[in-house]
Amino acid sequence: MENQMNKTALTGKRVIVLGASSGLGLATAIAAAAEGAKVVIVSGNQQRINEALTRLPAGSEGYAVDLSNEQNIKNFFEQAGYFDHLVYTAGENLTLNKISDLVLADAHSFFNLRYWGVLAAIKYGAPYIREGGSINLTGGIASPRPNTGWGIAASICGAMEGFTRAMAVELAPIRVNQVSPGVIRTNLWNSMSAEDRENLYTSVGEALLLKRVGEAEDIAQTFIYMMKQQFATGQVITVDGGALLV
Numbered sequence: 001m002e003n004q005m006n007k008t009a010l011t012g013k014r015v016i017v018l019g020a021s022s023g024l025g026l027a028t029a030i031a032a033a034a035e036g037a038k039v040v041i042v043s044g045n046q047q048r049i050n051e052a053l054t055r056l057p058a059g060s061e062g063y064a065v066d067l068s069n070e071q072n073i074k075n076f077f078e079q080a081g082y083f084d085h086l087v088y089t090a091g092e093n094l095t096l097n098k099i100s101d102l103v104l105a106d107a108h109s110f111f112n113l114r115y116w117g118v119l120a121a122i123k124y125g126a127p128y129i130r131e132g133g134s135i136n137l138t139g140g141i142a143s144p145r146p147n148t149g150w151g152i153a154a155s156i157c158g159a160m161e162g163f164t165r166a167m168a169v170e171l172a173p174i175r176v177n178q179v180s181p182g183v184i185r186t187n188l189w190n191s192m193s194a195e196d197r198e199n200l201y202t203s204v205g206e207a208l209l210l211k212r213v214g215e216a217e218d219i220a221q222t223f224i225y226m227m228k229q230q231f232a233t234g235q236v237i238t239v240d241g242g243a244l245l246v
C-alpha cells in the first residue's frame with residue numbers, strides 16, 4: 001500500500017508543461033507544484049514565462065521555446081534531461097472559419113503547434129521519461145461535437161484522439177492519455193472582443209448541465225489525476241460541464 005502511495009504521489013516528481021505561460025498549462029503547473037512536484041514550464045514568450053514563474057515556487061524552471069519548430073523541441077529535451085510527466089497544452093488563439101473561407105496554407109499552419117508539435121515533443125521527450133511516468137495531451141470536444149466553422153479544430157482534436165491511443169500502445173508502460181475540454185475561460189478566446197467573449201461564456205454556460213463554462217483549474221485537476229493514477233492509458237477524459245449531453 002505504501003509502495004503504491006509512493007508511485008502515485010507527485011512529491012519530488014519532475015513535471016514538464018509545454019504551453020504553460022497561461023490558461024490550462026499554467027493552472028496545471030501551479031496544481032502540480034502544490035502537490036510537491038518540481039515543475040518546468042515552457043511557452044514561446046520569455047516575458048510571459050517570467051511572469052508565470054512568479055506564481056510558482058522558487059526553484060521552478062521556465063524556458064522560451066517555439067514549439068511549432070521541431071529542432072527547438074529536440075534541443076529543449078536534450079538540455080532538459082530526465083523527468084517524470086509531460087503535459088502538452090500549447091495552442092494558438094482560436095480562429096474559426098467556414099470551409100468556403102478557409103485559406104489552405106493557414107489551415108496547414110494550425111497543425112504545426114497543436115499536432116506536429118505534439119508528435120515532436122513525444123518523439124524527443126519520451127526517451128527521457130522515467131519509470132512510472134506519463135504523457136498527457138490536450139484535445140477538445142470540437143471533435144465529437146463540432147459547430148459551423150470548427151473544421152480545423154475538429155480535425156486536430158480527432159487526430160489527437162487516435163494519436164493518443166497509438167502512443168499508449170507503442171510507448172507502454174508509459175501511460176498516454178488526453179483531456180478533452182469543453183469551453184474553458186482562458187486566453188484562447190482572446191481573438192474575440194471582451195464583450196463577445198463574456199456573451200459566449202454566459203450563453204454557453206447557461207446551456208450546459210452544470211450551468212457554467214469551465215475554469216483552467218477544472219482541467220488542471222484532470223491532468224493531476226491523469227499523472228497520479230497508474231492504470232489508465234490510451235484514454236480520453238472529457239471535462240465539459242455536460243456539453244456532449246445537451
Ligand SMILES: NC(=O)c1ccc[n+]([C@@H]2O[C@H](COP(=O)([O-])OP(=O)(O)OC[C@H]3O[C@@H](n4cnc5c(N)ncnc54)[C@H](OP(=O)(O)O)[C@@H]3O)[C@@H](O)[C@H]2O)c1
Pocket residue numbers: 018019020021022023024025042043044045048049065066067068089090091092093113114138139140141180181182183184185186187188189
Ligand atoms: N480554453 C478552451 O476553451 C479550450 C477548449 C478545448 C481545448 N483547448 C486547448 O487547450 C490548449 C491550451 O489552451 P488554453 O485554453 O490554456 O489557452 P492559452 O491560455 O492561450 O494557452 C496557450 C499556451 O500556448 C502557448 N503557446 C502559444 N504559441 C506557442 C508556441 N509557438 N510555442 C510555445 N508555446 C506556445 C502560450 O504561450 P505564449 O503565448 O507565452 O507563447 C500559452 O502558454 C490549446 O491547445 C487549446 O486549443 C482549450
